[in-house]
Amino acid sequence: MAVFTPVTLDDINQWITQFPLGKPLALKGIASGIENSNFFLTTERGEFVLTIFENLSFEQLPFYLNLMRHLADRGVAVPAPVATATGELIVPLHGKPASIVTKLEGSSQMDPRPAHCAEVGAMLARMHLAGRDYPLQQPNLRGLDWWNATTPQVLPFLSDSNAHLLKAEMHFQEAFAGCDTYRRLQSGPVHADLFRNNVMFDGERLTGFFDFYFAGCDTWLFDVAVTVNDWCIALDTGVLDTARVRALLDAYHAVRPFTDAEQTAWQPMLRAAALRFWLSRLYDYYLPREAEMLTPHDPTHFERILRERIATLAPKLF
Numbered sequence: 001m002a003v004f005t006p007v008t009l010d011d012i013n014q015w016i017t018q019f020p021l022g023k024p025l026a027l028k029g030i031a032s033g034i035e036n037s038n039f040f041l042t043t044e045r046g047e048f049v050l051t052i053f054e055n056l057s058f059e060q061l062p063f064y065l066n067l068m069r070h071l072a073d074r075g076v077a078v079p080a081p082v083a084t085a086t087g088e089l090i091v092p093l094h095g096k097p098a099s100i101v102t103k104l105e106g107s108s109q110m111d112p113r114p115a116h117c118a119e120v121g122a123m124l125a126r127m128h129l130a131g132r133d134y135p136l137q138q139p140n141l142r143g144l145d146w147w148n149a150t151t152p153q154v155l156p157f158l159s160d161s162n163a164h165l166l167k168a169e170m171h172f173q174e175a176f177a178g179c180d181t182y183r184r185l186q187s188g189p190v191h192a193d194l195f196r197n198n199v200m201f202d203g204e205r206l207t208g209f210f211d212f213y214f215a216g217c218d219t220w221l222f223d224v225a226v227t228v229n230d231w232c233i234a235l236d237t238g239v240l241d242t243a244r245v246r247a248l249l250d251a252y253h254a255v256r257p258f259t260d261a262e263q264t265a266w267q268p269m270l271r272a273a274a275l276r277f278w279l280s281r282l283y284d285y286y287l288p289r290e291a292e293m294l295t296p297h298d299p300t301h302f303e304r305i306l307r308e309r310i311a312t313l314a315p316k317l318f
Contacts, residue, residue: 074130077208104208106200114247119206121248125255131189140216154282184261190223225273238305278302
């Protein structure tokens with residue numbers, strides 16, 4: 001992620017002694033993303049990721065870190081949070097909450113083929129099933145309430161055409177969220193941000209999902225839609241690649257079968273997933289925060305995807 005809070009090895013020499021990791025040997029800021037301050041951390045015990053949370057509070061963070069521990073304990077490939085000698089997963093650093101998690105093997109697959117998409121679909125289904133008995137509850141903080149709060153903040157920056165698109169889609173999604181089909185969708189903890197750069201591969205073998213800090217309780221179908229809208233598209237047009245869509249959906253369905261209600265809700269949910277990220281990119285682009293290594297994403301990408309999802313029917317779930 002972008003670095004909002006600079007940290008040096010000298011800063012953490014004493015701080016890290018509360019973890020069973022030995023001495024810190026190297027620390028390197030991670031430039032991608034725009035939410036938290038993240039660093040690759042090398043210690044005498046191996047390689048880890050240090051995160052300083054810029055928006056989430058000490059009270060909110062147990063949901064995310066305990067979810068990662070819950071999933072890891074059930075065989076889902078996710079980073080495992082490292083506890084202090086007293087069992088704490090979240091500790092202050094420079095006055096902000098911070099954590100250390102294990103670093104996954106492999107690298108991001110930025111040009112996925114159907115085989116990669118199938119791996120992602122199957123693991124996503126296993127993650128949803130593994131989260132069913134997770135005891136903590138927290139809504140998706142970038143869900144409908146956030147969309148409603150953010151829309152008036154970004155509307156003044158938009159062209160007439162885009163302002164009309166945003167207002168019309170918000171009206172559509174409000175109605176969709178209130179319908180009987182939506183109420184019948186299965187739900188539980190979701191990743192909610194499973195883009196290509198948040199998954200690691202070694203060849204065609206998926207080695208893990210990471211960056212759970214947009215997770216929350218939402219419909220599982222929303223999580224699938226977010227994932228398909230990134231993994232299964234032509235990046236320059238937003239058009240869905242049928243072979244990749246089919247591979248991801250079929251692999252998911254084989255682990256956790258889709259329902260008839262989810263089939264009905266699929267197209268509206270793809271639109272909802274596009275809207276969520278168009279709104280967040282508009283907000284980050286026009287109302288940015290200060291950061292040492294901040295590169296806001298182009299909001300046009302998800303505007304294009306939203307227009308494409310409105311205009312063109314997607315392949316069915318099953």
